[in-house]
Amino acid sequence: xxxxxxxxxxxxxxxxxxxxxxxxxxxxxxxxxxxxxxxxxxxxxxxxxxxxxxxxxxxxxxxxxxxxxxxxxxxxxxxxxxxxxxxxxxxxxxxxxxxxxxxxxxxxxxxxxxxxxxxxxxxxxxxxxxxxxxxxxxxxxxxxxxxxxxxxxxxxxxxxxxxxxxxxxxxxxxxxxxxxxxxxxxxxxxxxxxxxxxxxxxxxxxxxxxxxxxxx
Numbered sequence: 001x002x003x004x005x006x007x008x009x010x011x012x013x014x015x016x017x018x019x020x021x022x023x024x025x026x027x028x029x030x031x032x033x034x035x036x037x038x039x040x041x042x043x044x045x046x047x048x049x050x051x052x053x054x055x056x057x058x059x060x061x062x063x064x065x066x067x068x069x070x071x072x073x074x075x076x077x078x079x080x081x082x083x084x085x086x087x088x089x090x091x092x093x094x095x096x097x098x099x100x101x102x103x104x105x106x107x108x109x110x111x112x113x114x115x116x117x118x119x120x121x122x123x124x125x126x127x128x129x130x131x132x133x134x135x136x137x138x139x140x141x142x143x144x145x146x147x148x149x150x151x152x153x154x155x156x157x158x159x160x161x162x163x164x165x166x167x168x169x170x171x172x173x174x175x176x177x178x179x180x181x182x183x184x185x186x187x188x189x190x191x192x193x194x195x196x197x198x199x200x201x202x203x204x205x206x207x208x209x210x211x212x213x214x215x216x
Contacts, residue, residue, distance in 0.1 A: 033070015093170035102140030148211030173205015
């Protein structure tokens with residue numbers, strides 16, 4: 001894993017010759033060694049077709065390619081940072097939450113309706129996350145940003161996890177997600193608990209939840 005958490009808001013990446021990683025533009029805080037930072041007009045992996053797909057899906061975020069030999073400190077906006085290690089599985093995360101990720105990971109986009117059906121699409125509208133999300137797959141690590149600290153909540157087949165849509169950061173594993181509602185008459189007359197919508201994640205994997213209901 002090339003990332004090491006220095007504190008809750010700064011992560012150190014080790015850059016090795018012949019390897020590369022991607023980070024949000026402007027996220028470099030300091031570095032040592034012979035390291036270069038190049039704007040990545042394709043917004044990550046996959047070439048021109050993938051770039052067009054990400055832009056159509058509104059999942060394109062300004063990235064730069066980091067190469068060379070040395071170490072780099074990354075941070076952005078004072079946001080908390082969580083490093084997530086992938087062992088061949090897929091991470092589902094909004095593009096604007098990506099701080100940096102291994103260049104070896106396969107990057108793509110996913111239509112929300114394909115994971116959760118109609119309620120998956122509704123979820124995207126309710127949470128303001130749109131109809132698509134970014135996927136990263138393979139062996140490597142990803143540094144994501146969040147408000148407040150982040151905790152990892154396991155998801156098991158016997159015990160689905162319900163998450164406030166605004167507190168959701170990312171998830172991985174063989175997981176299905178859908179929007180569940182608990183609308184009652186109190187919600188209709190403005191006397192509800194404020195928890196009328198939740199994300200229900202079921203299957204096997206884990207969901208990352210931030211300590212805030214504020215979006216980035």
